[in-house]
Amino acid sequence: xxxxxxxxxxxxxxxxxxxxxxxxxxxxxxxxxxxxxxxxxxxxxxxxxxxxxxxxxxxxxxxxxxxxxxxxxxxxxxxxxxxxxxxxxxxxxxxxxxxxxxxxxxxxxxxxxxxxxxxxxxxxxxxxxxxxxxxxxxxxxxxxxxxxxxxxxxxxxxxxxxxxxxxxxxxxxxxxxxxxxxxxxxxxxxxxxxxxxxxxxxxxxxxxxxxxxxxxxxxxxxxxxxxxxxxxxxxxxxxxxxxxxxxxxxxxxxxxxxxxxxxxxxxxxxxxxxxxxxxxxxxxxxxxxxxxxxxxxxxxxxxxxxxxxxxxxxx
Amino acid sequence: xxxxxxxxxxxxxxxxxxxxxxxxxxxxxxxxxxxxxxxxxxxxxxxxxxxxxxxxxxxxxxxxxxxxxxxxxxxxxxxxxxxxxxxxxxxxxxxxxxxxxxxxxxxxxxxxxxxxxxxxxxxxxxxxxxxxxxxxxxxxxxxxxxxxxxxxxxxxxxxxxxxxxxxxxxxxxxxxxxxxxxxxxxxxxxxxxxxxxxxxxxxxxxxxxxxxxxxxxxxxxxxxxxxxxxxxxxxxxxxxxxxxxxxxxxxxxxxxxxxxxxxxxxxxxxxxxxxxxxxxxxxxxxxxxxxxxxxxxxxxxxxxxxxxxxxxxxx
Numbered sequence: 265x266x267x268x269x270x271x272x273x274x275x276x277x278x279x280x281x282x283x284x285x286x287x288x289x290x291x292x293x294x295x296x297x298x299x300x301x302x303x304x305x306x307x308x309x310x311x312x313x314x315x316x317x318x319x320x321x322x323x324x325x326x327x328x329x330x331x332x333x334x335x336x337x338x339x340x341x342x343x344x345x346x347x348x349x350x351x352x353x354x355x356x357x358x359x360x361x362x363x364x365x366x367x368x369x370x371x372x373x374x375x376x377x378x379x380x381x382x383x384x385x386x387x388x389x390x391x392x393x394x395x396x397x398x399x400x401x402x403x404x405x406x407x408x409x410x411x412x413x414x415x416x417x418x419x420x421x422x423x424x425x426x427x428x429x430x431x432x433x434x435x436x437x438x439x440x441x442x443x444x445x446x447x448x449x450x451x452x453x454x455x456x457x458x459x460x461x462x463x464x465x466x467x468x469x470x471x472x473x474x475x476x477x478x479x480x481x482x483x484x485x486x487x488x489x490x491x492x493x494x495x496x497x498x499x500x501x502x503x504x505x506x507x508x509x510x511x512x513x514x515x516x517x518x519x520x521x522x523x524x525x526x527x528x529x530x531x532x533x534x535x536x537x538x539x540x541x542x543x544x545x546x547x548x549x550x551x552x553x554x555x556x557x558x559x560x561x562x563x564x565x566x567x568x569x570x571x572x573x574x575x576x577x578x579x
Numbered sequence: 580x581x582x583x584x585x586x587x588x589x590x591x592x593x594x595x596x597x598x599x600x601x602x603x604x605x606x607x608x609x610x611x612x613x614x615x616x617x618x619x620x621x622x623x624x625x626x627x628x629x630x631x632x633x634x635x636x637x638x639x640x641x642x643x644x645x646x647x648x649x650x651x652x653x654x655x656x657x658x659x660x661x662x663x664x665x666x667x668x669x670x671x672x673x674x675x676x677x678x679x680x681x682x683x684x685x686x687x688x689x690x691x692x693x694x695x696x697x698x699x700x701x702x703x704x705x706x707x708x709x710x711x712x713x714x715x716x717x718x719x720x721x722x723x724x725x726x727x728x729x730x731x732x733x734x735x736x737x738x739x740x741x742x743x744x745x746x747x748x749x750x751x752x753x754x755x756x757x758x759x760x761x762x763x764x765x766x767x768x769x770x771x772x773x774x775x776x777x778x779x780x781x782x783x784x785x786x787x788x789x790x791x792x793x794x795x796x797x798x799x800x801x802x803x804x805x806x807x808x809x810x811x812x813x814x815x816x817x818x819x820x821x822x823x824x825x826x827x828x829x830x831x832x833x834x835x836x837x838x839x840x841x842x843x844x845x846x847x848x849x850x851x852x853x854x855x856x857x858x859x860x861x862x863x864x865x866x867x868x869x870x871x872x873x874x875x876x877x878x879x880x881x882x883x884x885x886x887x888x889x890x891x892x893x894x
Contacts, residue, residue, distance in 0.1 A: 282720075296736070296739075296740035297736070297740050379875055379879065380868075382871075382875055383868055385826055385829075387825075387826065387829045387845060388845060388868065391845060391852060391861070391864065395852050395857050399853060494723065495722060499727060499728070501725070502727040502731055502826070503727075505728075505731060506829065506830065510829075521830065524735045524739045525739075527739050532735075543724065547723055
């Protein structure tokens with residue numbers, strides 16, 4: 265247990281150091297983009313204000329930066345959420361299918377398609393979808409977020425028909441860009457597990473195939489998937505920014521690109537700090553999930569001898 | 580006797596034993612993609628001589644020629660085989676020059692990555708100790724925070740700081756530098772792992788006893804034996820860097836508008852797509868997908884072909 269506490273403290277210390285570095289960099293960025301803002305404020309004052317939760321005021325919106333960014337956050341969050349759900353819904357069954365019958369024609373087709381998916385950038389898929397569904401067929405709106413409904417501090421686009429119509433294309437484009445990465449990893453992991461001795465033994469025992477897939481395959485593939493997901497965090501952020509900018513989705517990515525065009529240094533600096541903080545938070549959450557699912561790391565499983573030498577868990 | 584030459588022969592013999600060429604001949608998909616890649620490369624290299632117009636030459640642009648469709652369309656103009664964009668630039672010439680840009684950025688950025696990653700990985704694995712800890716800590720952090728996101732932030736901020744005009748005189752070099760520096764960890768990790776496996780083998784000990792310097796042992800003795808996985812990573816990275824360059828140019832923070840790049844062409848063509856002129860964005864998109872797909876297919880095959888587990892196996 266002591267080990268965990270030390271690990272946690274170590275991690276918090278590194279995170280604080282990273283945030284401090286980012287804060288210094290963002291002061292420098294602020295000075296680069298809007299020099300007049302740093303004239304009357306040295307680095308110490310800037311850091312002091314950040315600690316008090318004062319991220320400065322946007323030169324364009326004439327509002328506190330924190331407020332501006334938090335207002336745009338729900339749009340980005342909902343887009344990533346819907347896209348992630350789509351990825352999970354597609355990657356799981358396809359991953360199992362292609363791992364269980366890897367030589368089947370359809371499975372090979374799926375894998376070939378995933379290689380194509382890696383080669384088609386998100387903005388091209390998006391452009392093609394806009395051309396087909398918005399311009400030619402006129403089924404879906406090409407940009408914007410549609411009608412939003414206010415729930416306290418959260419503007420949700422997922423409660424209205426127009427909101428759903430607007431989110432379909434960006435979310436599908438984003439998920440098609442992320443899907444191949446996850447599908448290929450899941451398949452590779454599952455195939456490795458399916459060829460291991462415990463699975464062969466379970467098959468020989470006559471355990472139902474679906475139970476083998478779920479309790480051997482999925483359980484053992486979860487850890488690499490979490491690692492992969494945390495490694496793809498930055499890429500997801502980048503793809504989301506590109507998708508947002510293509511569909512003019514009013515999220516934080518679009519906000520950042522607009523702030524760049526408008527030379528709104530104060531907003532850019534605040535964005536840097538907040539995005540880094542969010543990034544650290546999510547990678548900490550991924551690590552936490554990793555510890556939760558990993559028998560070697562979780563203290564309450566280690567004593568029960570569940571973790572075998574091969575790294576496979578018995579159901 | 581020159582030791583490095585001896586090792587060169589050794590490595591080459593190992594590749595031959597791998598029956599790389601035989602596997603290439605029998606694998607139709609990879610053969611076709613190699614031919615496609617070769618063709619695209621030749622077209623890109625010859626772009627200044629074979630393209631009908633010079634897209635960087637403003638004198639050859641005529642706004643009267645704008646928005647002409649490709650040849651299979653009734654209202655096409657025989658001078659512009661693939662039509663023209665919104666400013667009257669010949670699309671075929673722009674695509675050829677764009678391919679040139681993509682390959683140029685891909686090659687140099689990967690060359691920078693390869694050099695930095697290999698040198699850091701070699702020193703990290705060979706010397707161990709604090710160098711190892713520092714390099715690997717940096718690699719972990721860099722790997723999570725994706726190179727594309729880092730490139731977006733750095734390039735966007737530089738653009739805001741310098742102003743669009745000044746920025747675009749430097750952006751091609753900056754692009755290579757940022758994409759080259761940002762993606763070294765994969766190489767470093769792979770090289771380090773190989774070095775750790777190799778450095779206690781007899782040939783390294785023999786070289787140490789003979790009194791060769793560390794630099795010589797690392798570069799001439801150990802490095803040739805770690806080349807296979809590096810080759811696979813580098814080939815995958817070429818595709819990734821080209822994709823990243825396209826995404827950055829699409830966002831307007833990559834290549835300057837006057838210097839045609841596939842991503843920039845797609846980005847500017849997207850506006851015209853909303854009025855039904857699909858070819859301005861989709862034809863460059865097709866070229867980009869063809870390029871990325873052929874590189875990805877070859878890289879995918881290289882990974883299997885150079886895998887030590889598959890040595891000597893018939894395809």
